[in-house]
Amino acid sequence: MNSRTSQASAPKHSRRAFAIQASSIALSLLLGGCSYSDLKPQSHLQPAGDASDTLAQSGITLSPAAWPAETWWTTFNDKQLDSLVDEALAQSPTLRSAAARVRQAGALEAIEGASLLPRVDATASTTRERFSANGTTPAPVKGTWQNVDQATLNVGYELDFWGKNRAAVEAAVGRRHAVQVDSRAAALMLSASVVQTYIALQDTYDQLDVAQALLDQQVHIEKLTQQRFSAELGTQIDIKQSQASLPASRANIAALKEMIELNQNKLASLLGQGPDRGRTIARPHLRASNDVVLPSNIPAELVGHRPDVVAQRWRVEASGHEIEVAKARFYPNVNLTAFVGLQSLAFDTFNDHSSRILGFSPAISLPIFEGGRLRGNLDAQDAAYDLAVENYNQTVVDALRDIADQLSSLRWLKERLAQQKEAVDTAQAASDLVNLRYGAGLATYLQVLSTQNATLIQKRQLVTLQSRALSLQANLSRALGGGYRPEFSANAPVLPTVVDQS
Structure with missing residues (x-):
């Protein structure tokens, strides 16, 4: 073969090799897409159910703008409670732990974001x-x-042709947002716990007032019994009975002070403080609001006002x-x-121009046989997505039930309070008589x-109802939602295989 023939065959050989490589890559892409086409998520995000009937039957005023304020506890008009909640939000180890988890997620x-940039x-x-x-x-x-x-x-750089690295970054963003919202949910639960414990403290003080009033009345009756006995209108049995009730009442007062x-x-x-801090907390003076106003569009906007729902939505996004x-x-x-x-090889020639080295290496890695590892990984991620979706759906259902429970209780509490006040007045009148x-x-x-x-x-029942x-x-x-307003919005995943599961 002469040199001209050799020179002509070289380009043909190069083109043939390039065609083989291109065909191999195309076949790999085709096989890659076909190898998971039967794997897809099975769960769907469910819309929040309607609550118009529940709202209408609650007997509470409805307003489009009646979502709670961020400092919702201030509606109780107790300055000490306001300062306690502020102190808890600033000092609680629980919230500091939540803040650390946010920094960790960031x-x-x-x-993950570093994978989008060259490595030098x-x-x-x-x-x-x-x-x-x-x-x-x-x-x-x-x-x-x-x-x-x-x-x-x-210098190294991965060409993210298939969006793997970008998707990993977006998943990390979703997880960070979820953790951020979790920290808001933790703050809401902490403030709610402080308020509920403060209410229980006031209830115990009110119960103590009732018990002390009863003891005072019993002391008065015991003196009256002594007078009746002196006037020969009573017996020694009456005196012993009147005296026997006093220790029981004093024991009840001691139990209430313990509480x-x-x-x-x-x-x-x-x-986040020691018990000495608790001894400085004075008696609460909470007042319930006479007018409770509800938002009229609870189901439609609940997903943006409950931090636990928003956090679950971000987890769906990340999945x-x-x-x-x-x-x-x-x-x-x-x-x-x-x-x-x-x-x-010699340090004295290290800086010479002739000591230069230079290299460039493009590399392609083609997954051919992984023993089912890639399919198993995708199937696991599909299952994780289904789990996140169902957790979200259940969180929405629980949130609506939570609101419905409060509405049902508020609806009947007014009638119970009215009847209980009448029962107290009747019992007191009978006792006085x-x-x-x-x-x-x-x-007798x-x-x-x-x-x-x-x-x-x-009287105890009335205090409990109040x-x-x-x-x-x-x-x-x-x-x-405790006044939560999302700083960012979790949009539905735009991935065809995630949304369209028909």
């Missing part, structure tokens, strides 16, 4: 090496000890991007690497004791 997002590093080394006398190293170096000095600047201290300890713990990462692993990885530097008759010698002590117990029971009114007001604000 750092992981930065790590520098290396320098000096090696004392003996070269083989029978190797490829030519004379006069072979068979001798030499110092090999080398310094290079290295006050326990609630103060709990508040101190919620503030959708994780699916794209898993799909991109079926396709080739294309990496570019290059280096430039100096290499010399029996006390007058007893002082006049027309009633057993009648006095019976009416006292009936009045005590009714405390429940405060608790329901706080629970409703919490159930409506």
Whole structure:
């Protein structure tokens, strides 16, 4: 074969090799896409159910702009409570832990974001090496000890043709947003716990007032019984019965004082402080609002006002991007690497122009047989997406049930309070009448004791219902999101295989 023929055949050989390589890549792409076409998520995001009937039957005023304020606890008009919640939000270890998780999620997002940028590093080394006398190293170096000095600047970059790295970054963004919203949810739960414990503290103080009033009345009756006995209108049995009720009432007062201290300890713990802080908390003076107003579009906007719902929505978003990462692993990885530097066997010639080294290395990695690892990974990500979707759906259902529970309780509480006030007035009137008759010698002590117990029971129940009114007001604000307003919006994943599952 002459030289002209050889020169003509070289380009043909190059074109043939390029065509084979291109065909291999195209076949790899085709096989990669076909190898997971049967894998897809199975769950769907469900819209929030309608609540128009529940809102209409609640008997509460509706307003399009009645979502709670961020400082919803200030509606109780108690300055001490306001300062306690502010202290808890500033000092609680729970919230500091949540802030640390946010910083951690931000750092992981930065790590993922680094994959979108080139990697540049520098290396320098000096090696004392003996070269083989029978190797490829030519004379006069072979068979001798030499110092090999080398310094290079290295550059690497992955061409993200299939969007794997971009999807990984978006997934990290979604996880960071979820953790950020989780921290808001933690703040809401903490403030709600402080408010509920504060309400319980006030309830215990009110119960103590009832118990103390009963004890005072019993002391009065005991003196009256002594007077009746002196006037020969009563018996020694009446005196013993009147005296027997006093220790039981004093024991109940002691139990209530214990409960006050326990609630103060709990508040101190919620503030992130020791029990001494609780002893400085004075008696609460909460007032329930007479007018409770509800937003008229709860189902439509609940997903943006409840931090737990928003956080779950971001997890769905992140899981959708994780699916794209898993799909991109079926396709080739294309990496570019290059280096430039100096290499010399003698340090005195290290900076010479002739010591330059330079290299450029494009690399393609084609997944051919992974033993089902890639399919298993994608199937796992699909399952993780389904799990995130169902967790979101369940969170929405639970949120609506939470609101419905508060509305049902508020709806019937007004009637219960009215009836209970009437029961207290009736019991008190009966007790007063029996006390007058007893002082006049027309009633027995057993009648006095019976009416006292009936009045005590009714007054305790009234105090409990009044405390429940405060608790329901706080629970409703919490159930409506506690004034949360999202700083960013989680959009539905735009990935066809995630949204379109027909």
